[in-house]
Amino acid sequence: MSKANNKMDFMAIGAHADDIELMAGGTVAKLVKMGKKGVFVDVTDASAGTRGSSEIRQKEALQAAKSLGILHRENLALPDSRLENNQESQLSMIAVIRKYRPKILLTHYFKDEHPDHIATAEIVDAARFKAGLKNFNCPGRAFRPERLFHFMGPEYFEPTFCVDISEYWTVKMKSVLCYKSQFFNSSAKEFKGKTDIASPEFLEYLEYKHRFFGWRIRRKYAEPFFCKEIPEMGDLTNLGGKRF
Numbered sequence: 001m002s003k004a005n006n007k008m009d010f011m012a013i014g015a016h017a018d019d020i021e022l023m024a025g026g027t028v029a030k031l032v033k034m035g036k037k038g039v040f041v042d043v044t045d046a047s048a049g050t051r052g053s054s055e056i057r058q059k060e061a062l063q064a065a066k067s068l069g070i071l072h073r074e075n076l077a078l079p080d081s082r083l084e085n086n087q088e089s090q091l092s093m094i095a096v097i098r099k100y101r102p103k104i105l106l107t108h109y110f111k112d113e114h115p116d117h118i119a120t121a122e123i124v125d126a127a128r129f130k131a132g133l134k135n136f137n138c139p140g141r142a143f144r145p146e147r148l149f150h151f152m153g154p155e156y157f158e159p160t161f162c163v164d165i166s167e168y169w170t171v172k173m174k175s176v177l178c179y180k181s182q183f184f185n186s187s188a189k190e191f192k193g194k195t196d197i198a199s200p201e202f203l204e205y206l207e208y209k210h211r212f213f214g215w216r217i218r219r220k221y222a223e224p225f226f227c228k229e230i231p232e233m234g235d236l237t238n239l240g241g242k243r244f
């Protein structure tokens with residue numbers, strides 16, 4: 001657990017350590033480069049993973065966050081693969097939102113193949129609202145983040161917007177590959193257990209996905225996001241759209 005640090009610009013929340021890096025690592029690196037302060041929150045304890053262990057993944061997670069310029073990473077230690085959107089999980093999420101008071105939240109989308117990802121999207125959505133209720137009985141002062149943006153897992157959605165991460169692709173992949181126990185690398189054989197994400201094909205898929213969304217905004221690489229609310233636009237003349 002890291003030291004409390006009030007008033008973060010953003011909080012990225014993943015069900016498992018490695019989710020944030022995979023789905024929003026480039027955006028995080030870009031925000032950090034812009035001088036924004038952020039915190040990562042992993043919801044589960046990674047105890048049900050096929051490869052590695054909770055301890056190994058915790059170490060990898062700290063290294064990955066650091067490589068993106070994130071110095072605070074919390075783990076709510078809720079049960080991996082048994083995560084539910086209930087009172088207990090919402091209270092943990094509200095407490096961490098009130099502790100860091102981030103302007104925006106980034107998390108999973110409501111549709112996903114991993115039930116923990118779906119539960120996380122629902123927990124964060126409910127916790128964001130309840131964290132702002134003055135008389136809601138939970139540690140910390142009432143606070144509601146301004147926006148909640150959902151990043152994309154394996155399930156497609158039509159994005160509300162895409163973030164150009166062309167300059168941050170290398171740093172994103174560096175953070176992903178900090179998870180030596182999870183993804184294909186030269187020491188992959190040290191870890192037992194066969195998973196889809198440990199195959200070399202998975203890293204190829206990841207690149208195609210970000211190239212695909214890059215093409216949608218005529219950039220080399222992009223990360224897609226969904227916003228349930230209507231995002232307010234400021235300068236209409238600065239919404240991207242330059243050609244290659």
Ligand SMILES: [Zn+2]
Nearest residue numbers: 015016019114
């Ligand atoms: Zn996950």
